[in-house]
Amino acid sequence: MKLSKKQREELKQKFGGRCAYCGCKLSEKGWHADHVEKVGRILEIDQKARAKGVWKLRATGELMNEHLDTFENLFPACAPCNLFKGGFSLEEFRHEIFAQAERARAYSVNFRTAERFGQIQVTPSPVVFWFERYKAKSEAA
Numbered sequence: 001m002k003l004s005k006k007q008r009e010e011l012k013q014k015f016g017g018r019c020a021y022c023g024c025k026l027s028e029k030g031w032h033a034d035h036v037e038k039v040g041r042i043l044e045i046d047q048k049a050r051a052k053g054v055w056k057l058r059a060t061g062e063l064m065n066e067h068l069d070t071f072e073n074l075f076p077a078c079a080p081c082n083l084f085k086g087g088f089s090l091e092e093f094r095h096e097i098f099a100q101a102e103r104a105r106a107y108s109v110n111f112r113t114a115e116r117f118g119q120i121q122v123t124p125s126p127v128v129f130w131f132e133r134y135k136a137k138s139e140a141a
């Protein structure tokens with residue numbers, strides 16, 4: 001859905017002007033309207049390109065799960081969170097974030113060195129999204 005300027009501002013303020021996931025403060029521009037539940041664009045093979053021997057996909061302009069393209073299903077997100085979340089559901093996204101430290105330990109000598117010298121400490125704390133903490137905070141108030 002195309003947001004009006006007013007709706008975009010309203011969306012940005014949904015969780016106190018912060019990214020719904022990591023909670024970083026959103027800048028004036030450069031943040032994304034994230035579909036909490038995935039709304040995908042339907043792609044098809046570009047027949048014009050194919051006639052020229054190139055395989056290419058193009059968006060048909062139609063959406064998968066079009067019924068989820070609503071204001072309620074939109075969360076404000078910083079670009080890194082939005083790009084990392086991609087097509088993940090909330091729980092898949094949470095699981096992927098939780099797996100990051102273990103992956104860094106497995107693949108990065110920098111990480112292992114920093115950890116060995118106490119520069120990094122991995123905590124087994126659960127991944128709690130900002131919008132979950134924000135909700136709890138506003139309910140307690």
Ligand SMILES: [Zn+2]
Binds near residue numbers: 019081
């Ligand atoms: Zn974020």
